[in-house]
Amino acid sequence: MHSPSKANVIAALEAGGTKFNCALLDTDLNLIAQAAFETTTPAHTLAAVRDFFYQSVATNNAELIAMGIASFGPVDLIPGSPTYGFITNTPKPDWSNTDICGYFARELSVPITFETDVNGAAWGEKVAGAARDLSDFIYVTVGTGIGAGIVVNNQLVRGIRHPEVGHMLMPRDQILDDYAGCCPFHLGCLEGLASGKSIESRWGVSGKFLRANHPAWLVEAQYLALMCANLTQLLAPQKIILGGGVMEQPQLMQMIRDYFLVYMNGYGPAAVLEQTADYIVKTGLNGMAGILGIAELALAQLAQERF
Template structure:
């Protein structure tokens, strides 16, 4: 993806606002990154202040950004007619409910702000120059602090009355095999409550990166994620499912998920078979950069549509 405008006149900012950290970037193009920084997600007051300070200090070194894209964890309000547009709404992330993200940065930096979910931003990045450049119908799922998905149909990201909440689809659970009740504060047995990074830690007493590949955690995790993939296939008939996020750093999960998907699917989906499953359920190509690129593209789109560039 090329960003329009000269490197002198057109700098864009991007924020990938995650439940664990905020990744920030100033760029004149995807291959012309001027500065990056990352800040832990603590309280809204501390985190947003540090991010704003980064952009202020960066402007002294490189020049001010002309537009900002924010790809945020959620749930978020994406209705531009709403007084709460650009807010994080009722989130499981403690302390972050009812946080005005877009308004804060628009005022703090005096720039137009494009706002979407973190997973939509990552999906956009993967479509532009990652694992989905050759398809127009796909689902990008992040499995980390939370679980969410960006869904692209015919080249467009979809949102309804709100954005999709894949992480809160309800999961079948065998209480004898998995007595863990989940850690979602809103309802029992949802995907995020059973299969997110914090769910793994709360269930087994260790973070995922400290569990051996032979640990029973991974077969259980793969089963929940395979059920998710079957449900996504039934609902959206994607050409590809991309699984990202910190939990999927355990790359041995991919083959487990693929095998369980084929078993659960029972040969029902003609577009997915043992011969092409490795091209159907895949890892991101832009490891650590999907949301960054997506947020920059959001900023570029907003900038161009405001006719700043002739």
């Protein structure tokens, strides 16, 4: 039962392949408490997140009214499906067929809003980031894996599942680049060739330990530029926003833009070709895009259900 003496709060979870970012926010999206937990096994990680929210709500004498989950995937976003709210056939070991939405619905007893991690981050960019005034844009995260949230006409794009930009197949010179790829499903898809996991597999060390002029970044920039060119020709967004741990390399963004122009070869709108620095941009939300986006989506769903 709701207590009028307690402040209403939202639980926001950005479930990633490397870590689970958790936050408790008020209904104005102000941050109250925050924590991160390593993505190990479902039993261990989900329990740690549950306990964080239990403790944070109690410590702040608050009333939890809803939860938003933005999860790595693939996930089932179709209400009424037998596996709605599940992480499905993911490459992440131990996590296939995990009912993440059902777990928190049972444990926290509040309405759950469920989205992909990249959809949550894309919506966060619209709420408070680089896409605040845009109706059509793409947010791409380049981290352990690669994924994209796509917004068209102010709506998140969903089809028979959800877009899997990270698994687009990439053209490549197999003589100059003989690395097979690390994706267990496709090997040489974008994620298999350009994710953080692929960098470590290809070069034998995490990208954060590679020097700025290491040849890894030349390879990385080429694949990400090809991605941007493909997305531009397919969807014609107003902006492409790049985030994730791999994009923390300061030299990488300009390299991507330069190769993008090479691949476009003059075929595209002037706003893209002449103002590439305003078209392909880095997120400025410092890791908070997913939290803000999924919290806003949870609030919107709760208001719709109450109406």
